Amino acid sequence: GFENRYTERSIHLPDTFWCYNPHGMSINSSEALPEVNELPALKNGYITFGCLNDFSKINTATLHRWGKIMRSVPHSRLRLLAPHGQRRQWVLDQMQQCEISQDRIEFADRQPRIPYLAEYHKIDLCLDTLPYNGHTTSLDAFWMGVPVLTQVGNTVVGRAGLSQLTNLQLPQFVAESEEQFHSRAIEWAKNLDDLAEIRRTLRERMNASPLMDAKRFAENMEAAYQQMWHNFVDS
Numbered sequence: 001g002f003e004n005r006y007t008e009r010s011i012h013l014p015d016t017f018w019c020y021n022p023h024g025m026s027i028n029s030s031e032a033l034p035e036v037n038e039l040p041a042l043k044n045g046y047i048t049f050g051c052l053n054d055f056s057k058i059n060t061a062t063l064h065r066w067g068k069i070m071r072s073v074p075h076s077r078l079r080l081l082a083p084h085g086q087r088r089q090w091v092l093d094q095m096q097q098c099e100i101s102q103d104r105i106e107f108a109d110r111q112p113r114i115p116y117l118a119e120y121h122k123i124d125l126c127l128d129t130l131p132y133n134g135h136t137t138s139l140d141a142f143w144m145g146v147p148v149l150t151q152v153g154n155t156v157v158g159r160a161g162l163s164q165l166t167n168l169q170l171p172q173f174v175a176e177s178e179e180q181f182h183s184r185a186i187e188w189a190k191n192l193d194d195l196a197e198i199r200r201t202l203r204e205r206m207n208a209s210p211l212m213d214a215k216r217f218a219e220n221m222e223a224a225y226q227q228m229w230h231n232f233v234d235s
Contacts, residue, residue, distance in 0.1 A: 002154070002155055002156070011224050011227075011228065013220050013221070013224060014220055015167060015210035015216070015217070015220060016163060016164070016167050016210050016211055016217070018135070018136075018139060018164070018211055019211070019212075019213075019214055019217040019218075020136075020139045020143070020206070020211050020212050021212075022117075022140070022143045023113075024113050024136075026113060031114070033114065033117060033143075034114065034117045034118045034120075034121065034144065036144060036145035036199060036200070036202070036203055037121045037145075038196070038199075039124055039192060039195055039196040039199050040121065040122055040123070040124055041124045041192050041195070042192060042196060045075070046075040046076055046077060047073060047076050047077070047124045047125065047189045047192070048076070048077040048078070048079055048106075048122060048123050048124050048125075049066065049069070049070070049076060049077070049078045049079070049123070049124070049125055049126070049127050049185070050078065050079040050080070050119075050120075050122070050123030050124075050125070050126050050127070050146070051066075051078075051079075051080055051081070051126055051127050051128070051129065051134075052079075052080075052081040052108060052116070052119060052120075052123075052126075052137055052140075052141070053081070053128075053129050053134045053137045053138075054081075054137070055080075055081060055082050055083060055087060057129040057132045057134070058080070058082075058091075058129060060094060061130075062129055062130060063091065063094040063095060063098070064094065064097070064098055065130075065178060065181065065182070066078060066095075066127055067094070067095050067097070067098025067099070067100050068098065068182060069127070069182055069185045069186065070095075070098070070100050070104065071098060071099060071100065072182070072185075072186050073185070073186060073189045075104075076104065076189060077104050077105070077106055078095075078100075078104065078105050078106065078127075079106040079107070079108060079119075079122055079123055080105070080106070080107055080108065081107075081108045081109075081110065081119075082107050082108075084109075088107055091105060091107075092105060106122075116140075117140060117143075117144055120140070120141055120144035120145070120146045121144070123141075123146050124146070124192075124195060125146065125147060125148075125149060125185070125188055125189070125195065126138070126141045126146050126147065126148040126149065127148075127149055127185065128148050128149060128150035128151065128161045130151050130153055130158055131153045131154070131155065131157070131158045132153075132157045132158065133150055133153065133157060133158055133159070133160035133161045134148060134160065134161065135157075135160050138150075138160065138161060138164055139164065139206075139211065142164070142168065142202055142203075142205075142206050142211075143202075143203060143206055144203075145198075145199035145200065145202045145203055146199065146202070147170060147173050147188075147195070147198055147199075147202065148161060148164075148165070148173065149173050149175065149181065149184060149185055149188065150162060150165065150173065150174055150175065150181075151175045151176075151177070151178060151180075151181040152174060152175070152176055161173075161174065162174055164211065167209050167210050167211050168202075168205055168206065168209050168211070169205075169209075170198075170205075172184070173188075
């Protein structure tokens with residue numbers, strides 16, 4: 001609905017504009033990737049929310065939104081990818097304003113791909129960023145069995161979560177408002193059995209989705225290029 005704000009004409013692909021390979025940019029595609037583990041909350045006794053998106057996507061409003069959720073979910077933890085130093089302290093200061101103690105915040109470092117993917121072994125449910133959603137990072141989370149709770153934004157970069165979860169047929173992780181984002185996070189924190197089942201089946205769901213169907217993606221792209229050419233010739 002925002003096409004009139006773009007200089008160039010938007011072309012809509014039928015499924016997705018992602019074509020995901022879990023090996024990422026790795027030259028050695030035969031390298032073994034971490035397997036999906038059991039939902040960590042079942043062993044820990046508390047739920048760990050997480051976000052491994054690029055730290056530039058995290059702002060004050062996002063942290064306060066997450067802090068409100070953590071106040072409503074006793075003993076919950078939050079695990080973030082954040083640089084050392086002032087930025088981590090800023091996170092702690094913001095969460096303290098939300099009455100969340102420092103011992104409930106965990107930090108992860110940037111790492112090579114294999115240990116980075118293994119970070120999802122410590123996370124039960126990812127919380128998406130707004131106004132710029134996770135993109136490839138969310139696909140990594142899904143591959144590792146971790147669903148991403150998203151709030152729908154007003155621009156294309158704020159609707160990535162909606163697009164990906166629609167392709168995965170998981171609308172129960174899509175929130176249309178901040179209030180629904182808050183309530184759904186609380187609901188999932190209480191519903192560990194279903195969260196564990198989704199974790200167990202999410203990689204299979206990813207494999208079966210358009211997000212990993214390279215042939216289908218290529219055919220859709222070819223059809224789009226053909227349509228662009230016909231539009232150009234006819235104009």
